[in-house]
Amino acid sequence: MRSFYISFVSEFYKSRKTLAFWAAIVLPLIICGLIAFGYYSNSDRVLKYNYPGMMLWFQYSSAALGVMGMLILPFYVMFMAFSVNNIEHKNDTWKTLFSQPLNKFSIYAAKYAYAVALLFICLVLFALLTYTSGYLLQAMVPKYTFNDYNPAVILSRLYGKLFFASLGILSLQFIFSLIWSDFLKPMGIGFVFTIMGIITANVGWKHAYLIPYSDPALALKLTKASKNANPEDLPIFTQEVWVSIAYGIALFIAGYFILAKRNIK
Amino acid sequence: MSTSFAIETVGLNHRFGSQTVVKDLSLQVPKGSIYGFLGPNGAGKTTTIKILLNLLRSSSDTVFIFGKELNSNRTACLSQMGSLVEQPAIYAHLTGKENLINRCILLGISKHRATEMLALVGLTDAANKKAGKYSLGMKQRLGIALALIADPELLLLDEPTNGLDPNGIIEVRNLMMELVSKHGKTILVSSHLLAEIERTATHVGIINKGALLFQGNINELHDLSKPVIKVEVDDSGAATNILSTAGAEIVSSDEGLVKIAYTGKAEMGKYNTLLVNSGVTVYAIHTEKKDLEHLFLDITSKN
Numbered sequence: 122m123r124s125f126y127i128s129f130v131s132e133f134y135k136s137r138k139t140l141a142f143w144a145a146i147v148l149p150l151i152i153c154g155l156i157a158f159g160y161y162s163n164s165d166r167v168l169k170y171n172y173p174g175m176m177l178w179f180q181y182s183s184a185a186l187g188v189m190g191m192l193i194l195p196f197y198v199m200f201m202a203f204s205v206n207n208i209e210h211k212n213d214t215w216k217t218l219f220s221q222p223l224n225k226f227s228i229y230a231a232k233y234a235y236a237v238a239l240l241f242i243c244l245v246l247f248a249l250l251t252y253t254s255g256y257l258l259q260a261m262v263p264k265y266t267f268n269d270y271n272p273a274v275i276l277s278r279l280y281g282k283l284f285f286a287s288l289g290i291l292s293l294q295f296i297f298s299l300i301w302s303d304f305l306k307p308m309g310i311g312f313v314f315t316i317m318g319i320i321t322a323n324v325g326w327k328h329a330y331l332i333p334y335s336d337p338a339l340a341l342k343l344t345k346a347s348k349n350a351n352p353e354d355l356p357i358f359t360q361e362v363w364v365s366i367a368y369g370i371a372l373f374i375a376g377y378f379i380l381a382k383r384n385i386k
Numbered sequence: 387m388s389t390s391f392a393i394e395t396v397g398l399n400h401r402f403g404s405q406t407v408v409k410d411l412s413l414q415v416p417k418g419s420i421y422g423f424l425g426p427n428g429a430g431k432t433t434t435i436k437i438l439l440n441l442l443r444s445s446s447d448t449v450f451i452f453g454k455e456l457n458s459n460r461t462a463c464l465s466q467m468g469s470l471v472e473q474p475a476i477y478a479h480l481t482g483k484e485n486l487i488n489r490c491i492l493l494g495i496s497k498h499r500a501t502e503m504l505a506l507v508g509l510t511d512a513a514n515k516k517a518g519k520y521s522l523g524m525k526q527r528l529g530i531a532l533a534l535i536a537d538p539e540l541l542l543l544d545e546p547t548n549g550l551d552p553n554g555i556i557e558v559r560n561l562m563m564e565l566v567s568k569h570g571k572t573i574l575v576s577s578h579l580l581a582e583i584e585r586t587a588t589h590v591g592i593i594n595k596g597a598l599l600f601q602g603n604i605n606e607l608h609d610l611s612k613p614v615i616k617v618e619v620d621d622s623g624a625a626t627n628i629l630s631t632a633g634a635e636i637v638s639s640d641e642g643l644v645k646i647a648y649t650g651k652a653e654m655g656k657y658n659t660l661l662v663n664s665g666v667t668v669y670a671i672h673t674e675k676k677d678l679e680h681l682f683l684d685i686t687s688k689n
Contacts, residue, residue, distance in 0.1 A: 224460075224461060
């Protein structure tokens with residue numbers, strides 16, 4: 122446990138000045154900032170629809186959720202899995218990392234956990250920034266109805282769903298980036314799979330949930346379908362979320378065996 | 387396994403695909419020694435060092451560090467080792483000091499060690515410069531600092547003076563000698579230059595094409611390079627007979643050339659007279675001392 126902890130701390134120390142770390146903070150800031158700016162500068166057009174509080178929140182948050190679930194999230198996950206491993210590939214430091222008196226599994230698990238933590242930070246920030254920017258917009262444009270509904274529960278459920286639904290992609294991309302030192306292979310494969318995931322999720326193929334890359338899109342798609350039900354009862358652990366978690370765990374374990382069997386160059 | 391060795395390998399083999407890179411290697415590195423691990427480029431030195439660090443897989447019961455089997459005591463063995471393998475592996479986006487602090491975090495030791503190490507390798511002034519901007523020599527120094535930071539009992543240094551200026555080479559050499567003599571450490575240092583190892587090493591292992599060709603202390607290596615007397619004659623058969631009857635140790639005898647062990651000037655004169663008096667024409671007679679560099683080339687070119 123101690124070697125896991127110190128490996129995790131070292132991962133943070135190493136990456137704290139790199140894009141890998143800052144992307145988790147900058148990405149939600151930019152996207153939420155742009156959406157908030159849009160809602161501020163085009164408030165007249167939004168106000169025309171006279172949305173009640175809950176609907177307004179729904180429209181507002183789905184602006185970020187829509188692009189996230191479909192495109193940005195899978196790419197962000199790919200990029201992060203790549204950069205966490207690339208820091209060692211680029212500097213040729215795998216050999217030093219694995220010649221420290223630390224158990225191999227702890228080093229691997231800490232790296233993986235760090236990637237999960239970055240994803241978590243990123244999604245928490247998305248939820249938090251959507252929430253706070255909504256209330257900020259209300260303060261600046263008093264005609265908005267953000268005050269009429271508290272979206273805390275629904276936002277945390279939606280982003281919670283997205284988080285779990287992306288674990289499958291994370292584990293798979295983590296293995297790709299662990300094996301290959303170049304940028305193109307994991308990114309290229311990830312790109313093709315993501316497109317495939319989006320298509321299968323959108324055409325409603327009944328086995329789409331088995332493709333990890335479809336899971337984030339599916340997780341949000343079901344949400345839209347069930348919008349007539351009370352949104353606060355939105356179930357987090359739906360079929361595609363379970364599949365993603367199962368992929369996540371299985372591939373995390375498989376990744377360790379791949380690493381343990383490999384010679385470190 | 388004997389605990390008087392810091393490193394002991396028993397019939398170690400390693401293959402990359404179908405190519406055998408380490409062949410039946412039995413290293414014995416005594417505790418408290420500076421073991422010069424010599425071989426030309428591509429001889430298998432780095433591969434061996436990587437096996438010793440458990441980076442490359444080895445069969446069980448082939449590698450022992452301070453008497454402990456490596457595969458089943460990986461963490462315990464690694465905690466006694468510091469290493470510098472190939473080019474120093476440093477994070478280019480971190481400063482020299484941050485690289486050392488990161489290592490302190492991983493080893494669970496005080497961060498003050500980072501400052502001490504920077505002073506030891508003369509990088510205090512460059513402590514806050516990005517390591518990616520360091521010169522090759524500075525990177526090498528930082529690599530040595532990283533290897534030493536945990537104060538390990540055993541140091542594996544793969545060509546540590548690569549890229550260092552003459553001053554830096556002398557500093558590293560002195561540092562190694564100090565670590566062994568004052569702090570009782572053991573160092574395995576690889577090189578392809580014998581002259582460099584000769585000045586510091588107490589023991590030497592020579593490897594080529596994955597096989598160990600010589601292993602022993604430095605004096606044993608010097609013994610191999612004892613001077614010989616080369617005698618050029620018209621009849622080497624007769625000369626060999628005469629000289630061996632006179633008690634000379636024949637090293638080799640080819641057509642027109644006989645080599646005998648040099649035992650002193652007086653003997654050399656005596657052999658000359660003896661040959662001439664026995665009717666053998668002596669065209670030339672002179673001593674030849676093989677320096678270690680030639681010896682090394684001889685040893686490594688034989689297999």
